[in-house]
Amino acid sequence: MPATEPLNALVLIAEDETEIAEILAAYLGRSGLRTAHARDGREALALHLSLKPDLVLLDVLMPRLDGWKVLSEIRHRGQTPVIMLTAMDQDIDKLTGLRIGADDYVVKPFNPAEVVARVQVVLRRSRLVRGGAPAVLRAGAFEIDRENHEAAVIVDGRRHLLNLTATEFRLLACLAQAPRRVHSREELLASCLPEGDAQERTVDSHLSKLRRKLEACGVMGSPHSIRGVGYRLAAAE
Incomplete structure (x- = not known):
């Protein structure tokens, strides 16, 4: 992994479709990134609080609490980078995510390798903003x-x-x-x-x-x- 990326960075995958989450975890793992999986919005917020991930891959349509509300709460807590995952490709949805504070936006169906590349870019960018030190x-x-x-x-x-x-x-x-x-x-x-x-x-x-x-x-x-x-x-x- 390039030296500019945080070593052992932890990515929280908030996705209710287990198959998609497993594919993302496998691709991220091959790139040296650690992962955790939340199956609904409330679990995502609980794991975000307890694990303090370096980045969150956040699905919009999730049980119990949707991605917009999860993103809003994460932004209330701090500046953890968030990449939205959604099947909705309308401009208004992208603007909503960016307005609330998403760092990037990926539309399903997606290439997992592209998601990994975007994760690496956002991690590098957030690390530079913090002066080179990972949050955890x-x-x-x-x-x-x-x-x-x-x-x-x-x-x-x-x-x-x-x-x-x-x-x-x-x-x-x-x-x-x-x-x-x-x-x-x-x-x-x-x-x-x-x-x-x-x-x-x-x-x-x-x-x-x-x-x-x-x-x-x-x-x-x-x-x-x-x-x-x-x-x-x-x-x-």
Whole structure:
């Protein structure tokens, strides 16, 4: 995947036709994108709130709550990119979506490869607007929302919200930005504990407490200590 695209970006597919959703998920998966599926409008809003996806593919005609109302609520919550999926190709429908705040509009029947291409374009564009940082930092099983100071881990399909101190959160976010790279204690100390005259062993203490909290959620051996060098995030698969 090009470096300009968010790694492991999560796309929420809000589509009541299971076959269409499965096809889209397969094509998106081949491009390195993660997906979640909502079968109706209310489920779409619930998953948008809990998963904080990087982009939503939103069908207009859905049970319980139509796409226009879902889009309106998503826009009320923030600026998650939304691409509308619909069988309605009238100009008034396109204008309605764009007026409410859709980022793009795809008419059924569509070529799934074209949808993937549009998703990639919108993700790149939204990433540039945010200054290059994804809304939610994802590394393996970890999801870190720096704006809302919230961290979670996905284990066996379940999302566990982590109860972290401010320092533990900063350390986890720092490691997750480059999960395969070894971060020295000096680097972590300067980046995450800049105040006061903290010692390098203080980093060890904070990371030890973070590791215990992760183990309680089923994530073992993370962060991983590299003897004599520092730490890296052994992201769970």
